[in-house]
Amino acid sequence: MADEPLVLGFETSCDETGVGLVRGRTLLSDALATSVAEHERFGGVVPEIASRAHLEAMVPTVHRALAEAGVSASDVDAVAVTAGPGLTGALLVGLAAAKAYALALDKPLYGVNHLAAHVAVDELQHGRLAEPSLALLVSGGHSSLLLVPDLAREVQSLGRTIDDAAGEAFDKVARVLGLPFPGGPPIDRAAREGDPAAIGFPRGLTGPRDAPYDFSFSGLKTAVARWVEARQRAGEPVPVADVAASFQEAVADVLTAKAVRACRDHGVDHLVLGGGVAANSRLRALAEERCAAAGIVLRVPSPRLCTDNGAMVAALGSRLVGAGVAPSAPDVGADSSLPIDVVTR
Amino acid sequence: MPAGRRHQVGVGDLAVPGDRGHVAVDHRAERATLFRGQLPSGPGLTWAVVLVLALDTATPTLVAGLARWSPDGAAEVLADRATPSGNRHAELLTVAVTEVLRDAGLALGDVEAVVTGLGPGPFTGLRVGVVTAAAIGDARGLPVVGVCSLDAVGSGARTVVTDARRKEVYWAAYAADGSRTGGPGVARPEELAVAGPVVGDARFAERLGVEVAPAEVTTAGLVRAAAPQLADPSSAGPLVPLYLRRPDAVPPTSFKPVTTA
Ligand SMILES: [Zn+2]
Numbered sequence: 001m002a003d004e005p006l007v008l009g010f011e012t013s014c015d016e017t018g019v020g021l022v023r024g025r026t027l028l029s030d031a032l033a034t035s036v037a038e039h040e041r042f043g044g045v046v047p048e049i050a051s052r053a054h055l056e057a058m059v060p061t062v063h064r065a066l067a068e069a070g071v072s073a074s075d076v077d078a079v080a081v082t083a084g085p086g087l088t089g090a091l092l093v094g095l096a097a098a099k100a101y102a103l104a105l106d107k108p109l110y111g112v113n114h115l116a117a118h119v120a121v122d123e124l125q126h127g128r129l130a131e132p133s134l135a136l137l138v139s140g141g142h143s144s145l146l147l148v149p150d151l152a153r154e155v156q157s158l159g160r161t162i163d164d165a166a167g168e169a170f171d172k173v174a175r176v177l178g179l180p181f182p183g184g185p186p187i188d189r190a191a192r193e194g195d196p197a198a199i200g201f202p203r204g205l206t207g208p209r210d211a212p213y214d215f216s217f218s219g220l221k222t223a224v225a226r227w228v229e230a231r232q233r234a235g236e237p238v239p240v241a242d243v244a245a246s247f248q249e250a251v252a253d254v255l256t257a258k259a260v261r262a263c264r265d266h267g268v269d270h271l272v273l274g275g276g277v278a279a280n281s282r283l284r285a286l287a288e289e290r291c292a293a294a295g296i297v298l299r300v301p302s303p304r305l306c307t308d309n310g311a312m313v314a315a316l317g318s319r320l321v322g323a324g325v326a327p328s329a330p331d332v333g334a335d336s337s338l339p340i341d342v343v344t345r
Numbered sequence: 346m347p348a349g350r351r352h353q354v355g356v357g358d359l360a361v362p363g364d365r366g367h368v369a370v371d372h373r374a375e376r377a378t379l380f381r382g383q384l385p386s387g388p389g390l391t392w393a394v395v396l397v398l399a400l401d402t403a404t405p406t407l408v409a410g411l412a413r414w415s416p417d418g419a420a421e422v423l424a425d426r427a428t429p430s431g432n433r434h435a436e437l438l439t440v441a442v443t444e445v446l447r448d449a450g451l452a453l454g455d456v457e458a459v460v461t462g463l464g465p466g467p468f469t470g471l472r473v474g475v476v477t478a479a480a481i482g483d484a485r486g487l488p489v490v491g492v493c494s495l496d497a498v499g500s501g502a503r504t505v506v507t508d509a510r511r512k513e514v515y516w517a518a519y520a521a522d523g524s525r526t527g528g529p530g531v532a533r534p535e536e537l538a539v540a541g542p543v544v545g546d547a548r549f550a551e552r553l554g555v556e557v558a559p560a561e562v563t564t565a566g567l568v569r570a571a572a573p574q575l576a577d578p579s580s581a582g583p584l585v586p587l588y589l590r591r592p593d594a595v596p597p598t599s600f601k602p603v604t605t606a
Contacts (some may be wrong), residue, residue: 052472089469100480
């Protein structure tokens with residue numbers, strides 16, 4: 001619909017420079033530049049390298065987004081940008097760019113929460129979100145279980161990782177197994193040939209007295225490393241496929257069990273997955289299986305929209321414009337640890 | 346007449362050796378097209394005057410200003426703001442731009458070129474100014490000119506020092522005619538051989554062993570440093586910050602075992 005707002009979204013919380021355009025709930029473009037290859041030899045994202053890459057990529061990525069959408073900058077009705085959480089230096093490049101475009105185009109600016117944007121992106125594929133919904137967001141930077149009574153105004157944190165993000169555990173286990181960075185896709189591939197029940201890796205924070213919705217992946221990561229090192233010391237070959245499958249099973253088991261339990265406890269029958277780890281095939285399959293058994297409607301965006309991108313920020317911006325939420329103040333800043341209950345800064 | 350602070354930068358201040366300050370006459374039409382500048386009303390003057398927005402976030406003081414620049418070497422600062430914003434550049438830069446426009450009674454639509462300091466300076470803050478200039482220029486179809494921020498501190502023969510953190514300074518040296526003769530570089534103050542007067546961050550006086558006259562980046566200095574590129578925008582280089590240091594990142598040589606063998 002041509003009378004729906006055209007929103008330009010910026011995302012630079014980690015190593016992806018994302019610029020997307022959304023009209024209403026229609027995805028028009030999703031331009032992405034990534035510095036992932038530059039981080040590979042470091043085994044993790046180096047903030048300064050990511051920030052430099054964001055600056056270089058910013059204007060060309062805006063041009064690609066506009067060209068793909070077939071609109072010009074002057075058509076834009078509102079600008080949205082990730083204001084946190086994320087890497088400070090990286091966030092600031094996107095925030096400053098978005099503020100400058102908003103100023104130069106004389107349009108309102110919305111500094112938004114990255115996690116809420118991961119939820120909003122699903123509206124581009126599956127229509128208006130049921131409210132309340134539960135959201136399980138898992139990536140290299142975050143692992144969170146959210147209750148979403150009103151995506152534009154009220155998002156609550158039910159639980160999150162107390163140590164590593166799930167994606168970090170994938171990266172570290174991939175390193176132990178000699179697989180490339182980022183670890184998610186190669187572990188997923190290797191696991192297809194392996195037995196998920198071969199090794200009984202620990203399920204963190206699943207004891208009766210543990211926080212029911214929090215996660216811990218540090219112990220799992222260490223257990224995998226110990227297991228592999230013991231093999232190596234004994235001079236035995238490491239069954240990479242079995243280790244990958246068993247590790248992935250432990251992660252998927254804990255994530256889906258806690259998400260389904262949170263749905264039951266809160267009487268919510270819609271679950272949204274998001275974040276880069278939501279692209280993992282075993283997590284998706286197990287979530288489908290368990291949600292079906294529990295009568296929960298599962299919504300998972302396509303893998304491209306699960307990972308960080310500008311369209312998700314535009315999608316949330318569009319939702320905010322539609323809900324009549326006030327734009328951010330001109331002196332809005334970034335907050336690397338922006339709490340989830342702050343949807344708009 | 347626009348409100349706000351005004352001061353003049355003399356013709357001599359703008360002359361940079363080797364620059365193209367006095368551009369051949371046949372470039373005038375091209376420049377006028379590039380800048381869509383108004384022609385001043387004075388008799389005999391045919392140069393295009395350009396309204397320049399100048400920004401710098403290379404130091405803890407955020408600089409935003411507006412100046413009328415003309416290729417005959419004169420630059421008139423219409424408004425400028427120096428905000429001690431520390432690490433809040435991203436929060437306050439667009440606010441400062443709005444304020445200087447208001448001070449000068451102008452709109453962003455009146456601006457014809459953007460000048461930005463490229464550092465050297467602390468990376469996170471530095472990028473805020475550069476990306477803001479690039480985005481404003483892109484959104485409004487304006488040329489954006491980057492200059493070494495140290496060129497915009499003080500004038501004449503001098504060595505400029507600013508805080509590079511980690512007990513080091515960013516520095517550059519200039520001859521009497523304003524041309525840069527050394528730097529930009531990064532060094533420990535104790536190891537920097539300075540000649541002539543030193544200006545910039547006075548907190549380094551003791552470690553340099555010389556007096557440092559306090560001086561900061563100014564709008565007039567930015568426009569002066571940008572003069573050659575404003576005269577010939579085709580000579581403007583890419584907007585690449587002067588980082589001078591590599592990212593602090595060391596690839597792990599091997600994965601550290603979690604078990605001690
Ligand atoms: Zn994310």
